[in-house]
Amino acid sequence: MSDTPMDLFVGLSSVLTGVDKSMLAPPLDPINIKQTYFDYAQNKAGATFQQLLSIYQANQTLPPAQIGDIILNQSGDDIRYLARTVMLMWYLGSWYDPAELKKYNSSKPPTDPVPAAAVISSAAYTSGWSWNVAQAHPMGYSNFTYGYWSKLPPTLQDFIGGGS
Amino acid sequence: MSAAQNNSFDVVIVGAGVAGALIAKQLGLAGKKVLILESGAGLPTNINGFVDRFYTALAKVPEIPYTPNLFNPQGSANLQDPTLMNAPRPSVLTLGSNWKDPKQSYLIQDGPHAFGSTYERVAGGTMRHWLGTSLRFVPNDFCMQSQYQQEVNWPFGYPQVEPWYGEAEKEIGVSANVADQAYLGITFPPGYKYPMNPIVPSLVDDAVIQGVNGTSFQGVPLTVTNTPAGRNSQPYQSRRVCAGNTNCIPICPIQAKYDPSVTLEQALNTGNVQIWPQTVASEVIVDGNGRISQINYLQYQEPGGPQTGSGSVTAKVFVIAAHAIETPKLLLMSKNGGRTPNGVANSSSGQVGKNLMDHPLYLAWALMPKPVFGYRGPLSTSGIESTRDGSFRKQRAAFRIEIGNEGWNFPINDPYTTTVDFINGINQSGLNPIGGGQPQALFGPGLVNSLNDRLTRQFRLGFLVEQSPDSSNCITPSTDKTQVDHLGLPRPKIKYDISPYTRAGLGAAVEFADQIFDQLKAQQFTTPPAADDPSAIEVPVNGKQKRIKYFGSGHIVGTYCMGTTKSNSVVNSEQRSWDHPNLFLVGSGVFPTVATGNPTLTIAALSLWAAQTIKKDLA
Numbered sequence: 001m002s003d004t005p006m007d008l009f010v011g012l013s014s015v016l017t018g019v020d021k022s023m024l025a026p027p028l029d030p031i032n033i034k035q036t037y038f039d040y041a042q043n044k045a046g047a048t049f050q051q052l053l054s055i056y057q058a059n060q061t062l063p064p065a066q067i068g069d070i071i072l073n074q075s076g077d078d079i080r081y082l083a084r085t086v087m088l089m090w091y092l093g094s095w096y097d098p099a100e101l102k103k104y105n106s107s108k109p110p111t112d113p114v115p116a117a118a119v120i121s122s123a124a125y126t127s128g129w130s131w132n133v134a135q136a137h138p139m140g141y142s143n144f145t146y147g148y149w150s151k152l153p154p155t156l157q158d159f160i161g162g163g164s
Numbered sequence: 165m166s167a168a169q170n171n172s173f174d175v176v177i178v179g180a181g182v183a184g185a186l187i188a189k190q191l192g193l194a195g196k197k198v199l200i201l202e203s204g205a206g207l208p209t210n211i212n213g214f215v216d217r218f219y220t221a222l223a224k225v226p227e228i229p230y231t232p233n234l235f236n237p238q239g240s241a242n243l244q245d246p247t248l249m250n251a252p253r254p255s256v257l258t259l260g261s262n263w264k265d266p267k268q269s270y271l272i273q274d275g276p277h278a279f280g281s282t283y284e285r286v287a288g289g290t291m292r293h294w295l296g297t298s299l300r301f302v303p304n305d306f307c308m309q310s311q312y313q314q315e316v317n318w319p320f321g322y323p324q325v326e327p328w329y330g331e332a333e334k335e336i337g338v339s340a341n342v343a344d345q346a347y348l349g350i351t352f353p354p355g356y357k358y359p360m361n362p363i364v365p366s367l368v369d370d371a372v373i374q375g376v377n378g379t380s381f382q383g384v385p386l387t388v389t390n391t392p393a394g395r396n397s398q399p400y401q402s403r404r405v406c407a408g409n410t411n412c413i414p415i416c417p418i419q420a421k422y423d424p425s426v427t428l429e430q431a432l433n434t435g436n437v438q439i440w441p442q443t444v445a446s447e448v449i450v451d452g453n454g455r456i457s458q459i460n461y462l463q464y465q466e467p468g469g470p471q472t473g474s475g476s477v478t479a480k481v482f483v484i485a486a487h488a489i490e491t492p493k494l495l496l497m498s499k500n501g502g503r504t505p506n507g508v509a510n511s512s513s514g515q516v517g518k519n520l521m522d523h524p525l526y527l528a529w530a531l532m533p534k535p536v537f538g539y540r541g542p543l544s545t546s547g548i549e550s551t552r553d554g555s556f557r558k559q560r561a562a563f564r565i566e567i568g569n570e571g572w573n574f575p576i577n578d579p580y581t582t583t584v585d586f587i588n589g590i591n592q593s594g595l596n597p598i599g600g601g602q603p604q605a606l607f608g609p610g611l612v613n614s615l616n617d618r619l620t621r622q623f624r625l626g627f628l629v630e631q632s633p634d635s636s637n638c639i640t641p642s643t644d645k646t647q648v649d650h651l652g653l654p655r656p657k658i659k660y661d662i663s664p665y666t667r668a669g670l671g672a673a674v675e676f677a678d679q680i681f682d683q684l685k686a687q688q689f690t691t692p693p694a695a696d697d698p699s700a701i702e703v704p705v706n707g708k709q710k711r712i713k714y715f716g717s718g719h720i721v722g723t724y725c726m727g728t729t730k731s732n733s734v735v736n737s738e739q740r741s742w743d744h745p746n747l748f749l750v751g752s753g754v755f756p757t758v759a760t761g762n763p764t765l766t767i768a769a770l771s772l773w774a775a776q777t778i779k780k781d782l783a
Contacts, residue, residue: 017608068608092583139410149367
């Protein structure tokens with residue numbers, strides 16, 4: 001099992017997002033959004049990000065549900081909220097600051113309905129997984145052709161990969 | 165612009181939106197020398213900058229792709245102060261607690277409620293961010309007073325405007341078919357065909373059709389109709405076929421949807437049309453004979469930079485096509501040293517700036533029992549149009565019902581809100597969990613499956629309610645010397661309320677939404693407005709008052725109405741000023757009523773009609 005930092009990041013991201021590694025980091029990957037996200041997280045949350053990768057590395061042979069539980073429920077708030085930030089980065093192409101996310105889980109959450117965030121890049125937006133999980137495409141970025149909306153979409157598995 | 169440029173033209177047009185573009189093209193083809201003064205940026209070489217601005221913005225509001233940037237150049241989330249911008253414009257981002265903050269909101273909102281629609285000041289105009297809906301008005305829209313003893317009549321009927329609808333459909337490139345659109349008295353000439361076949365309906369449409377077609381409510385039939393669209397179902401005007409980017413508003417990334425840049429390019433290609441960008445008309449000058457002799461302007465180079473020039477242009481005919489807020493503002497600003505104390509085109513009727521209208525939009529959203537796969541296709545492909553006319557209009561306003569294909573993007577900014585809910589363990593969407601209780605924070609397959617279940621079942625309905633013309637709803641130039649733009653020109657001050665007739669229509673919309681969701685076995689999630697929402701009003705629902713939120717539809721109408729006499733209207737049926745025979749006022753400001761269809765096709769039709777009249781004047 002390869003343990004390069006990027007391998008760890010992709011493995012961790014797949015466990016958290018539920019999207020297969022082959023979809024997050026396809027063999028032919030000209031956009032290379034994983035590198036964008038890795039660098040962004042490293043820049044924004046260096047030490048905690050490294051700690052998050054280390055926790056994943058130490059537990060990567062466990063079943064995914066167990067890994068997720070360790071990261072999100074047994075490793076403290078700093079790790080929990082950074083992990084959620086990483087998930088949101090993949091899903092929405094935006095950086096939601098972990099401290100902001102934490103505020104929304106407090107007894108006095110902010111009044112704004114959604115935490116403040118920043119879109120990481122155009123490519124990050126058009127790589128967002130929320131729309132794929134909806135069996136659709138990021139709004140304003142369709143690779144489908146005329147009339148596709150009148151037919152059933154490909155299966156969810158076709159979008160997120162993996163499966164039986 | 166050089167000092168040596170020619171400042172005299174056959175026609176000067178203020179505003180490079182759809183009305184100005186269509187008129188310029190027709191006059192250019194006829195060999196007339198035309199100048200368009202555009203307050204904002206000119207035509208870009210491509211739309212890549214617009215699209216990239218959309219992609220990288222978190223707030224993907226209708227105005228976001230266009231210039232000037234809504235946010236300050238430091239990249240902060242702070243909105244630009246309109247006082248520091250040369251051609252500022254409104255944004256839906258200033259409809260919250262900041263709605264009356266003049267350092268945030270370009271419009272000076274004087275209440276009692278918020279005016280919710282926005283517009284662009286850029287070559288291509290507000291139609292840059294239109295949906296593409298190209299409905300004809302129904303015949304009774306033109307004769308509300310004689311038919312229902314409500315509102316006012318237009319100075320002509322459907323038969324007179326019908327040929328111009330056909331011309332407009334050709335210019336825009338409308339996809340539809342006659343069989344679908346011949347309802348509620350709408351007629352077509354024998355053998356008429358729309359330029360393109362209809363856009364195919366969505367799976368959302370199919371589900372609504374199965375649930376409502378053939379039924380009625382409150383005596384009104386419910387029939388889903390394919391929406392005529394200014395987007396390509398086949399190649400047209402050298403533009404691509406729609407690929408269903410689900411982003412007509414704010415921008416079609418492949419320009420399969422028409423926007424006026426298409427016509428502006430054609431106008432420029434005649435060799436007879438010029439556009440001067442970043443040139444803001446500042447006063448309309450009247451000569452001693454009551455004719456318009458010139459328009460004065462101010463120029464700038466950068467959106468927040470200094471004024472770089474000023475001057476005047478002369479012409480035989482002048483056309484003001486600056487939309488329904490900037491046009492009356494310009495007319496009312498033009499005092500001619502006291503010779504036109506009530507403004508230009510306003511001495512006979514005093515109606516300039518009055519009767520501001522919109523389609524107040526009631527938004528209702530729900531989960532279907534089974535997936536309908538929204539977030540796919542054009543934003544809307546069908547609507548319920550059978551509710552646009554009937555004897556009920558004696559008592560309440562009518563509406564059309566737009567069926568959305570974009571899930572809950574409009575209602576709650578999804579998929580953002582629901583995604584954050586399920587990842588961060590909160591419940592702003594009402595979906596985590598449904599019915600209340602402790603929110604879950606999910607990951608892995610549980611996250612995927614929950615999001616998939618919720619997002620694929622989302623859909624929404626938008627009820628576009630006709631607003632009655634009320635002279636107290638008005639736009640005037642602010643007289644507060646601090647409420648100006650960077651060029652020192654006054655900003656628009658808006659008074660806005662919603663009449664009992666229109667509120668009754670909004671109340672009916674609530675009742676219809678509840679009924680339709682019941683018929684579809686859909687679970688409704690429409691939420692009440694926040695306590696301090698300036699767009700919240702009380703409406704009658706099932707005999708009781710209910711507080712609801714309305715949205716702007718972007719259909720800004722009625723501030724220089726056309727009519728039959730100089731005392732009751734600003735322009736005649738030719739859209740010619742009663743007071744100044746060589747001045748034409750075009751765009752939706754001439755509409756005496758807002759009617760029941762999205763306004764763009766009628767704006768285009770009337771603009772083409774005005775172009776013919778101007779050509780005759782110049783012959």
